[in-house]
Amino acid sequence: MARSPPSVPSKKPSTRSLTRQSGTFTRSTAGSQSLVRGLDLLRAFLPSVPALTNAELAERTGLPRPTISRLTNALVGAGFLVHEAQTGAYRLAPVHLSLGVAFRQTKSELALALPLMRKVAVAEKINVGLSTPDGLAMVYLETLRESRGPVQRQVTAGIRLAIESNSPGHAYLAALDARSRQRILKALEAQHGARWPALRKDIDKSLASHARLGYCRSDAIPGMSAIAAGLRSPDRTFYAINFSLSAKDGDNEPLVQRCAPVLRKLVEDVQRAWDEMARVQAPAGST
Incomplete structure (x- = not known):
């Protein structure tokens, strides 16, 4: 009786092909832990906290002081941090502005979205923002402040907001696939930790709203309501567009109901413009 040929184990897909299929960067080998820790230090600097000492960086990142000292020394030497001799604190070096400009110039979809956002902001007299995720935060890329309402926030491009505490973050979570969201x-x-159950309840409420109505809503700031919807660019980058609404009489509900369809249409218009850009830029013969 002839023996059956030995089974050949199926070849696992490469991480490169997995990245193309999922749109999420995937690699099986570990990256440089020192580099990751150094970048975490840079993320600790915020517009409201422009200078930090080693002790403050250790508190914010949870890394040991000796590790912080080695990393800040390396970052100063590489030109990514500047050391203040009088205070002992560190500040971001000018190179970060160059990196930000380089990022903006490579994102042609922002140039398409901005005119559409400005048209809505001016017509509706509301604030319109565009943000994208960075780790566990949302970073504002554009913010148009046209609201004349009684409640105002100082939000500019580059501001980072925690994903769990705002409508753009919730909209981003809603736009993700189930595995990435989990x-x-x-x-x-x-x-x-102990604060999570209450935060998760708010997130679940937003996810249900996005599935049912096409947007998430937050009323975390007294006197202001925010609504947001998620979308995805042709290169599979996630974004969120949000409206900040504040009625003069203090009742934001009519304003939310009026602007919700406007938000949905704006998202559709931006998505359509991005898809058309991708079609025009696609190589001949590609599908």
């Missing part, structure tokens, strides 16, 4: 939710749970 991974972020687990990271947030580990970060917040």
Whole structure:
């Protein structure tokens, strides 16, 4: 009786092909831990906290002081941090502005979205923002402040907001696939501990709203309501567009109901413009 040929184990797909299929960067080998820690230090600097000492960086990142000292020394030497001799604190070096400009110039979809956002902001007299995720935060890329309402916020491009506490973050979570969303939710749970159940309740409410109405809503700031919807660019980058609404009489509900269809249409218009850009830029013969 002839023997059956030995079975050949199926070849696992490469991480490169997995990245193309999912749109999420995937690699099986570990990256440089020192580099990751150094970048975490840079993320600790915010517009409201422009200078930090080694002790403050250790508190914010949870890394040991000796590790912080080695990293800040390397970052100063590489030109990414500047050391203040009088205070002992560190500040971001000018190179970060160059990196920001380089980022903006490579994102042609922002140039398409901005005129559409400005048209809505001016016509409706509201604030319109565009943000994208960075780790467990949303970073504003554009913000148009046209609201004449009684409640105002100082929000500019570059501001980072925690994903779990705002409507753009919730809209981003709603736009994700289930597996990616669960991974972020687990990271947030580990970060917040006992506070997590209340935060998760708000997130679940927003996810249900996005599925039912096409947008998430937040009323976390007294006197202001925010609504946001998620979308994805042709290169699979996630974004969120949000409206900040504040009625003069203090009742934001009519304003939300009026602007919700406007938000949905704006998202559709931006998505259509991005898809058309991708079609025009696609190589001949591609599908």
